[in-house]
Structures are given as structure tokens and as C-alpha cells.
Amino acid sequence: MAEGVRARRKAERPGEILQAAFEEFVDRGYAATRLEDVAARAGVTKGTIYFYFETKENLFVTMVRELSRPIHEEMEGFLADHNGTTREFVRAYLGFIYKVIAEDAHFREILRLLIAEAHRFPALVDEHDERCGTPIMEHLRQRLEEGANRGEIRSAGSLDYPQIILGPALSLSVIMLLFSDRKPVDVERYFEAHVDLVLNGLLPRNGEVS
Amino acid sequence: MAEGVRARRKAERPGEILQAAFEEFVDRGYAATRLEDVAARAGVTKGTIYFYFETKENLFVTMVRELSRPIHEEMEGFLADHNGTTREFVRAYLGFIYKVIAEDAHFREILRLLIAEAHRFPALVDEHDERCGTPIMEHLRQRLEEGANRGEIRSAGSLDYPQIILGPALSLSVIMLLFSDRKPVDVERYFEAHVDLVLNGLLPRNGEVS
DNA sequence: ATTCATTGACTATCGAGTTAGTCAATTTTG
DNA sequence: CAAAATTGACTAACTCGATAGTCAATGAAT
Incomplete structure (x- = not known):
């Protein structure tokens, strides 16, 4: 039994x-x-x-694999679900990312370990990238491309580099990794500012009053 | 003698x-x-x-301090020099950042060490931040604020978080740290796409043909 | 002759990995 | 059903190579 x-x-x-x-x-x-x-x-x-x-290395590799699985699944789940205009999608997607970054220390800390040990475990980095990074980036890229085709957004160069659009969120992760709780960030405001920048840019819009 | x-x-x-x-x-x-x-x-x-x-710790701390000094000085020098419209300034500033990121492995690797050892050396992180991070961010913030006052850019929320504007560049650093040369990036195109996103955003501009 | 940067052999400790043994949980047997 | 045999998750005490830090000796420069 x-x-x-x-x-x-x-x-x-x-x-x-x-x-x-x-x-x-x-x-x-x-x-x-x-x-x-x-x-x-x-x-x-x-x-x-x-x-x-088997070994300490094996323990480490298995740990990263297992503990990053739920994050990965959650992200894929979100992408599969979400519809709406590109504008709505970008906002919802970034909101989701910020929820993960701000609330899930696992995500950040796995990132720390991958950065710190990238030299010792290049294969682990690549595996992680193939399973999480690339598919999610590709998915995002496709959504944006569709949005551009529908004329909802400009066909900007950043569509080829979704990392650019997500960059500010990664920035926040790094800040949180560096300062833990010594430099608290107002994630809500940061998020709104990020969405605004990504959608509108810094230059004045036509007819807009600054 | x-x-x-x-x-x-x-x-x-x-x-x-x-x-x-x-x-x-x-x-x-x-x-x-x-x-x-x-x-x-x-x-x-x-x-x-x-x-x-004195000790291994001392060697490490001194090393980070000394090797980050030239980068710090170079950045301050750039900020002190540069004039022109906000639009030009943003482009030149990002261009400068990308030159540092792409060409100077010191910058990236110091970043790696700080992220990796942030728990063991919190004081080093804070010191580095006070000497390099905060002043440079503050300087950038001021420039943007002036630009907004002159009406050259929108007074967007991201002006309060210059990290958002620099985020995509940090993203590139992290990518380079993770993949070394296994995932080469076209830095020139990435840079242009970044500048375009920051200035124009994703949404179509009035009167623009996508 | 003296100074002092440098050496290299030394100690003390630490930690990955090993292994013989333990004992409670299970299975087998009478 | 109860006692005996077996299993297997787990432990404790070990080995052994490695490395941070020390210090008396050296020898080149002044």
C-alpha cells in the first residue's frame, strides 16, 4: 500500500x-x-x-527548476486567457507582471540566483530561458504585432524587442533585490508611470495641454 | 626619493x-x-x-569601490557637459548609457556582483547607490523636470521615477549578464527602439500613418 | 646596515561527500 | 493475530581536500 x-x-x-x-x-x-x-x-x-x-549542484539545479515552474505556469495561464484591445492588454499584462514582481519574492530571488550563478550554470540559464523567457517574449511580441496590424498601436521598433517594454519592471525587480526593504517603492505609482510611458511616451501628444 | x-x-x-x-x-x-x-x-x-x-571582505569592498569610480566619474562628466533640448538630451544620454553597457564589461559585472552579494554587503550597495545611483537619477530627474516646465515633454509620472526611463537599458545589461555571448543583441537597433519608445510611446500619434 | 615588500610554509577550520549502522514501518510467516 | 524478518528513510560520525588567515625568514633597494 x-x-x-x-x-x-x-x-x-x-x-x-x-x-x-x-x-x-x-x-x-x-x-x-x-x-x-x-x-x-x-x-x-x-x-x-x-x-x-546526487550533489550540491544537482540540488541547486533541481531547486531552480521546481520553484520556477509555478511562476512559469501562472504567466502562461495569463497570456492564454487575456483578450481585449492592445491598449487594455498592455495595461493588464504589465499589471500582472508587477503583481508577480512585487508580491512574489520567489520570482525575484530566482532572478538573483540566475544572474549571480550565470557563469557556473549557463545551461540552467538557457533551460530557464527556453522554458520561460523566450515563449513569453514571443507571445507578447505576437500580441503587439497583431495590435500594430490592426492599427491600434504604432509599428515601433520596440515590438521586436519586448524586453524594452518590460524593462522598467525588471528595473524594479533589481531595485528590490539590491535594497530589500531599505528603499521602499510605491509600486502602484511606479506601475502607472510605466504604463503611461509605454503607451504615450515623453513627447507631448498633439492637442495635449501639459 | x-x-x-x-x-x-x-x-x-x-x-x-x-x-x-x-x-x-x-x-x-x-x-x-x-x-x-x-x-x-x-x-x-x-x-x-x-x-x-586586511581581509577577503575588505579586498572585495575596496575592489568594488575602486573599479566603479571611473564609471561614476565618466557619468557625472557627461551630465555636467550636455546641453540642448530635452529630446536631444534624452537621446544623447541613453546613447551614452548604451555605450557604457555595451562596451564596458566593468559596469555590468559590478552590477552582477552587487546583485549577487546584496545580502552579504548591504552597506556596500547603499554606499554605491549614494555615490552613483541617487545623484545620477536625481540629475536626470531635474533635467526632465526642466524640460517639462519648458513644455518640451509631458509632465508624465515617469519623471518621478527615472528608473522607468532607464529600465530597458538595465534590461539589456541583465540579458548580457545572463547569456554572455550566447544571445547576441543588436545594441544599435535596441537603442533606437528604446529611444523611440521613451519619446513616442506605443499609441499612434495624431496624424501619424502607421 | 637597515628597511620593508614579499615569500611560502604553516595552522586551524570548514564543508562536500561517504558509509556503517539504527529503528520504526511494513511484510511475511507460523 | 502475534512474532519474526525485512525494508528503507534517516542519522552520526567519519574522511579528505581545500582555503582564509598568520608569521618568521628573505633579499633587494636604499
Whole structure:
């Protein structure tokens, strides 16, 4: 029977260890993290980690993969759902992104780890990009292209680089990573300012009174 | 006499060690960097490092401080020099930023180290911000405010958050940090698309033919 | 002769990975 | 059903290579 105490423990342990590993890796970085501390945080001993994971590298890679999965799924879900004018779409999309950035420390911290360890784990960066980055960018690009074809937005050069449109949101992530809570940002205002810039630009619109 | 071989060596050693430290820290991150390797790269032995620097932490902090100084000075110099309409200023300023990002690996790699080690060295992040980040942002903000007062640009919310305007450039830095040369970007086109977005936005301009 | 930048051998510690052993949960047997 | 046998998640104590930091000795420059 798979209903025993053993089966349940075996099913839950890896996740518990992964969560503990996430917290330690985020605090200390890959190299400075001690597997003993991960074990202590998960309420086991170091040997148990090696029962479930081959090596420290393997633990790290698996952790990034598993903990970024829900974020990835949430994003794809949003893109699949949303309709409306391009203008509405851009606003809703950025709003969604800001919700993730501001509320989900996982997203930010995974980003930190990928940036910090990009040299040591290039394959992990690429894998993450192929699974999350590229498809989402491509999806956004397509939506914008359609909007341009319908004449709802200009066919600007930034349509080829969705990163440009999302850039200010990434900026906020980096600020939050650098300063934690030492430099609080009014995310709501920042978000509105971002949407306004992306839609209207800095130059005065015709007939607009500044 | 200050013209002896000793004096020259003593004057140059710290810089040589700092440069070697930069390269090793960038490749391996703070914790994984071995002082023996730094020494070897600088052409000395480990003891010599301890003759000039108290500890590994001290070496790291000094390195970030010293190697970010020229970037900082270059930026301040640019801001002090430049005049012209706000529109021209924005273009020139972004152009300058992109030159730094694209050509100066120091800038990007310092950013990587600050993000990676923000938890371990919060004071270093704050110091760096006070010396480089805040003044430059404030300077940019003022220029834009003046432009808005003169009616050259809209008084948009993003004027209060210059990070929003620079965000896409930071985006490019992060992309370059993550992918090194595995995902080359056409910086010239990216730059033009960025300037266009910031000035014109996505929505069609009155009387414009898409 | 003296100074002092530099060396390199040293210590002390740390931490990844290993392994023999434990004991509760399960399965088998009488 | 109860006792015995087996399993397997988990532990504790280990190895061993590595590395931050120290310091007495060196030898070139003055």
C-alpha cells in the first residue's frame, strides 16, 4: 500500500528540502551555502539530502527548476486567457507582471540566483530561458504585432524587442533585490508611470495641454 | 626619493591586485574565489594580498569601490557637459548609457556582483547607490523636470521615477549578464527602439500613418 | 646596515561527500 | 493475530581536500 507513513514522508521530503535549499541559497549564494544548514532548515540531516539528491549542484539545479515552474505556469495561464484591445492588454499584462514582481519574492530571488550563478550554470540559464523567457517574449511580441496590424498601436521598433517594454519592471525587480526593504517603492505609482510611458511616451501628444 | 623601484611597486601593487580580484570575483563569485588564485593572477603570493588588504571582505569592498569610480566619474562628466533640448538630451544620454553597457564589461559585472552579494554587503550597495545611483537619477530627474516646465515633454509620472526611463537599458545589461555571448543583441537597433519608445510611446500619434 | 615588500610554509577550520549502522514501518510467516 | 524478518528513510560520525588567515625568514633597494 502506498498509504503508509513512509510513502507520505518520501513524497514530501524532497519538496521540503528544496524549499529549505531555496532559502539558504538565496541568503548566502551557491558557494557559501552549507548543506548542513539546508538540512537543519528542512529538519533533517545532511545524509538525507544525499539520499534524495546526487550533489550540491544537482540540488541547486533541481531547486531552480521546481520553484520556477509555478511562476512559469501562472504567466502562461495569463497570456492564454487575456483578450481585449492592445491598449487594455498592455495595461493588464504589465499589471500582472508587477503583481508577480512585487508580491512574489520567489520570482525575484530566482532572478538573483540566475544572474549571480550565470557563469557556473549557463545551461540552467538557457533551460530557464527556453522554458520561460523566450515563449513569453514571443507571445507578447505576437500580441503587439497583431495590435500594430490592426492599427491600434504604432509599428515601433520596440515590438521586436519586448524586453524594452518590460524593462522598467525588471528595473524594479533589481531595485528590490539590491535594497530589500531599505528603499521602499510605491509600486502602484511606479506601475502607472510605466504604463503611461509605454503607451504615450515623453513627447507631448498633439492637442495635449501639459 | 619617491622615484625608487620600491615606491613604484608599492604604488602599483594594490591596483594590480584589485584588477586581479575583480576578474576572479566576477568569474567565481565572492565565496568561491580563492585568494591564492587572485594572487597568482596578480603575479604575487597570497601573503602579499594580506600586506595590502586586511581581509577577503575588505579586498572585495575596496575592489568594488575602486573599479566603479571611473564609471561614476565618466557619468557625472557627461551630465555636467550636455546641453540642448530635452529630446536631444534624452537621446544623447541613453546613447551614452548604451555605450557604457555595451562596451564596458566593468559596469555590468559590478552590477552582477552587487546583485549577487546584496545580502552579504548591504552597506556596500547603499554606499554605491549614494555615490552613483541617487545623484545620477536625481540629475536626470531635474533635467526632465526642466524640460517639462519648458513644455518640451509631458509632465508624465515617469519623471518621478527615472528608473522607468532607464529600465530597458538595465534590461539589456541583465540579458548580457545572463547569456554572455550566447544571445547576441543588436545594441544599435535596441537603442533606437528604446529611444523611440521613451519619446513616442506605443499609441499612434495624431496624424501619424502607421 | 637597515628597511620593508614579499615569500611560502604553516595552522586551524570548514564543508562536500561517504558509509556503517539504527529503528520504526511494513511484510511475511507460523 | 502475534512474532519474526525485512525494508528503507534517516542519522552520526567519519574522511579528505581545500582555503582564509598568520608569521618568521628573505633579499633587494636604499
